[in-house]
Amino acid sequence: MLRLLCALSVVAVSWPAVAGDVGSDFGRAVSGPNAKLSVEGGSYDGDGAGLALGSFTTPIGNDLGVQFDGALGTVDDEVLGGGGVHVFTRDPSSYLLGAYGSFHTWDDIDIWRVAVEGELYLGRFSLSGIGGYENVDVPGTSGGLSVLTPDDEHFFGKVDLSFYATDNLKLSGGYRYESEVSLGTAGVEYLIAGFETPVSVFGRGDFGESDYSSVTGGLKIYFGGDPRKSLIQRHRTEDPDNYTPVFPKLQTATPSGSNAPAPLPMCPTYEALPNDTNCECPDGTEKVPGSPATVCSPPGTFSCRATPLCAA
Template identity: 40%
Template structure:
């Protein structure tokens, strides 16, 4: 078993065993008296502080084959009463000129002092392929550490009948640490229909600009041996004086359309075999059920 698989499995197991196991009771946590937690001790904040959003763009590259990458995305979060919120995500991405478009919808409840719990559905549409995923999403806030996860059922459908459709389990998880209120470092793992990857990412919100702007960076390793890197900027719509850690816990969850696109690996670019299998005399290669092909006797 490769180091990538072992590390990814341990990371996802840690995120989901803690985040999903304790999110429902996280409101009972006793917070340490750190400055970022003082505002939560005597006041239960709403699930979403107000209508807010973010816009982001990044550039980079991926190996095997060597290709340029581009991503742009936006999110809008809206409070529903005090305890609930909804968010919509949109994204566009390109790998060596092959474009994909995505969207996601979150519905969640949250106590910004301790947890988020909800359901999220997302889809990415590329040339000849459509990847969809739906399942529970959870976050757990432990002082300067955040555990974030999204898992459930995913399916991909191809236009080419020779490329088999797939469906099954997916999971995306991150462990994030905030060395300061405006700096985030995260280690993440993803598994989508057997395609696995690990990522190291960072975000830093600049101060003194008069508007909320962050620099972002990410390095990702895929189980195929490919690597990708990205650098970009992210601008926030909302309270200009809010710290980065408060934006992540009081405003908008991650853009899951982007997460699907980045973690899909070669799913969105899969192609049928170069040659049709040789079935032997008296047999032909036919679709025995939707998306599944096999050698079957020739009917006369």
């Protein structure tokens, strides 16, 4: 996987120099070198989180583009970091098609990905998706306990349908299958007009199996290109999404020693005497549930207890 990321990077660096303005920007895979930076916070699967995502995108001639992603932040006080590379072709009037590779790590869990991604542009609607192979490496121990969750490799995928209610307002909904968990998603982004450096506000939520939920929101800043561009133009002439994976919950072995409950002591056993027809317990004790009936015939045995903390 590391070799794949390196190969994608070499392709981007060794390709002919970035073309200048050739015809209309809207006819190129990427209108020109650009970048974006987002800062967000909220809850990831019930854990407090803050995350910064950055991307740099540049054209390779007219028909291809490359994007480099980075991610850094904390989730549940553990550092999350990683990055990815996209290489793609695009006709801004109709589609995007490309390859993607990434690596992310959090709480000693490493996730490698290789995938294909695509987008279809249908008027004010956009259909986007990514799907491929995901390799999850987990640590041997966590918090001093043995990890029972095994390493895994499986398919992952994501698909979203977006609607631009205005040129600067995007509403989206979709489905994600990551770390073998199915999730429904919803999001919104609004580009605030009037700034020399374009700024948008966004929010999104993921909800699904295993009681997973994630709700985040933040700001996104766009750099490069025409600051008067609308949100729909930016999404179709500049940068694909910056993806971060869903990390699995680790299952650990049960701690041994004092944390395990001690077994209950056995209740004392008494013998019924020949003249004892009631199997009476000594003063200050009571019969243990499950002992012989109140009236019993000797010989026999029954148990008494001073407290409930004993086993029959």
